[in-house]
Amino acid sequence: MHIELKRGSSTKLYVQIAQTIADRIRSGLIEPGTRLPSVRKMTANLGVSLVTVTKAYAELEAVQLVRCSQGKGCYVTGKEPSALTNPMGDEGGVHRKASGDSGAALNWQMTLVDYLPRAQLWRHFDASPQVRYELHMSAIQPELLPTRDIIDSAYHLSSDHTERMAAYGSFQGDWELRQAFASHFAARGLQVTPERMLITSGAQQGIDLVARTFVGPGDVVYMEAPTYTGAIDVFTSRGAKIITVPMDDEGMRIDLLTRLCDTYPPKLIYTIPTYHNPTGVTMSARRRAQLLNIAQSYHCLILEDDPFADLYFREPPPASIKSMDHAGHVVYIKSFSKVLSPGCRVACAAADGSVLTRLVAAKSTADLGSPLLTQKALQTYIQHQYEPYVNELREKLYARLCAASEVLEKHAAKEMHWRLPEGGLNLWLELQGNFDMHELHRQSLAAGVSFLPGSACFVGESDTSSLRICFTVTSEESLRQGLITLCSVFEKFNSHQAGAAADRLPLI
Secondary structure (H helix, E strand, O other): OOOOOOOOOOOOHHHHHHHHHHHHHHOOOOOOOOEOOOHHHHHHHHOOOHHHHHHHHHHHHHOOOEEEEOOOEEEEOOOOOOOOOOEOOOOOOOOOOOOOOHHHHOHHHHHOOOOOOOOHHHHOOOOOOOOOEEOOOOOOOHHHOOHHHHHHHHHHHHHHOHHHHHOOOOOOOOHHHHHHHHHHHHOOOOOOOHHHEEEEOHHHHHHHHHHHHHOOOOOEEEEEEOOOHHHHHHHHHOOOEEEEEEEEOOEEOHHHHHHHHHHOOOOEEEEOOOOOOOOOOOOOHHHHHHHHHHHHHHOOEEEEEOOOOOOEOOOOOOOOOHHHOOOOOEEEEEEOOOOOOOOOOOEEEEOOHHHHHHHHHHHHHHHOOOOHHHHHHHHHHHHHOHHHHHHHHHHHHHHHHHHHHHHHHHHOOOOEEEOOOOEOOEEEEEEOOOOOHHHHHHHHHHOOEEOEEHHHHOOOOOOOOEEEEEOOOOOHHHHHHHHHHHHHHHHHHHHHHHHHHHHOOOOO
């Protein structure tokens, strides 16, 4: 287990150690029952004192992520350690493979050092088999997507143009698709030529390419708080110093960002300005211009992630930050995966100058270019069918938002607060009070409803009393029933927690 310590940081070393291990446990990278390295071994590996590691383990035990006992070591909570549990430390001897036991045969793998400090996106992607109402996934109900049209297009392309399946595509992406994107962007006020685009395998790869190309250990990256889980994973894996900026109704607090930048100059600012994930907030045009001014002042990059701009319910959102960029400070990523076909994984990154050149080079080493067939299939659809489709889609998604609002107004507890977004897929619920969100999540899953815990959307897994539900991922009827069930679970949970708190009050 690799732990990158920032010895010049204001964050104490034991806190850094505890946070890294906590992130790995919560991401499922260290399984329940696993024994952590001994204090002595961790001390030697990291070059810190015994006291530092001891305090780190005490922090983990205080939040009930590990269980420590004298002479036996510290184990990740969740199940009792057994003979199959691999000791990552230097006490306890060597466990030998039991006859016919494949699990024990793989125990040696835990001695391999990896460099994954966090992987929350993976952990929260799939729901449990017992879940009936899957509201955790930010997606559109499959029945609303033009899947059959895209499949038919791919079939004709592969059968009528077999040569396309026998050749590599361009590292930068198919030229005709980039032309289609140029027309699409121009209709929305963004003038970008095909030469200034890179096709990526979804927005996630675009974020990763930018991070791998321009962000290294210790580089300062600013993000909204909360923000997209997958972006946190990417920048954390690069060893960046991530600084989060609170939001209000206009988006990221630029006044706070400005003060922070004076002390910690940015290398990159990551933002989702339109129908923000997870909160649904849209950054005002005024703040978009201010954010670009900051990037110009500090000669840094803005990574503008824009998956939802076409999914507005009343008026189109403000112009993209990229549309105001004349000096190449903004890398604009536009995904079509959620809106058209998650299985095709097609997105576009627009950038300028040597920034684009270096991103294309990074893309070439990553996968030699995105699959040509899926690019061609989407190109045809975007050119000829996209506009009427997305106009109709907006109406259907808005109907689901209205249904969600109706249910919450009727069934939500007074502790639940939310704001209705002007577009996008997500609804952010904030619970007024101090709640055990891990337990609420567990009880909700047991009742058949999944949601995304808000902690996954914060750097450092803040124990925030918040959660995200997606109101577009299922049918309107399932959405209603899922939300009614969730409100019922919370009401029982809240009553039990209040009763337990009352029992702890001192008698007078």
